[in-house]
Amino acid sequence: MIRIAGVSKTYGKGANAVHALRDVSSLFPPGTFTAVMGPSGSGKSTFLHCAAGLDRPDAGSVQLGDVDLAKLNERKLTELRRARIGFVFQAFNLIGSLTVRDNILLPARLAGTKADQGWFKQVVAEVGLTDRLHHRPGELSGGQQQRVAIARALVTRPDVVFGDEPTGALDTTTGGEVLSLLRRVVDQHQQTVIMVTHDPVAASYADRVVFLADGRLVGHLDHPTAAAVADRMTHLAEQGAVRC
C-alpha cells in the first residue's frame, strides 16, 4: 500500500515560487493500476518523483507499507527504491553494453541480492523475451526494449511499479501490447502500478485515473473509458484556460 498524505512541493522562492503540488493525498492499494493525468505543468512528474522517493516533498508524507520515506536518510532511501520500487520510463533507460539478461538482473545486483531464478524465468517468459536474453538492447524493437524495462522493474518483486509515460515512445499497437502486459501483471500478481500518462487510451487500461490540475488533486474516475477520460481532460483544460 502506498499512502500519500498532504504532500506539497514548491520550486523556487518568493515571486518565482512554483507550487508544483499542493496538499495532495491519495491511497494506492495493493493490486491496483492507477493512471495519473492532468494538463501540462499540473504536477504529474513532481507527484511521481515524490511518491517514488526520487524527490522529497516540502510537506506531507509518503508511506510505503509501514515505512515513512521522509524518515529515511539518502542511503536508506536508495536501498528502499532498489528493493521495493520498480521504474519504467518513456526512454526505456536500458544499458546498451549489457545483454537483456544483465539489464533485467541489474536492480537485484545493485541491491546486493540474488534474483530468484524461478521468478526471473517466469517474468522473462511473461514479457516474451526468453529467446532474446543474450541480445543487446540496440538489437531489439522499441516494444521489446520496453518489455525488458518492465521485466527489470518486476524482477525484485517490488511493492509498486511507477511508469512515466511508458508508452510515450511507442506506436499505438506496440503501446497497447505494453499496457496489456502491465494490466496482466496487476491482475495475475497483484502488482501495484502507478503510471503517468497524457493518453486517455493508455489511462483506460487502469482501474482508476486521478486528475491533477495546478498541483491539486481535483478528481478521479473509476473503471475509466478512454472517452470519459478525454472528456474530463477537456474540462480541465477549459477550466485552466478560464483561470489564465
Ligand SMILES: Nc1ncnc2c1ncn2[C@@H]1O[C@H](COP(=O)(O)OP(=O)(O)OP(=O)(O)O)[C@@H](O)[C@H]1O
Ligand atoms: N526543477 C524545477 N524547478 C522549477 N520549476 C519546476 C521544476 N520542475 C517542475 N517545475 C514546475 O513545476 C510545475 C509542475 O511540473 P511537472 O513537471 O510536475 O508537471 P507535469 O504535469 O509533469 O508536466 P508535463 O505534462 O508537461 O510533463 C510546472 O509549472 C513546472 O514548470
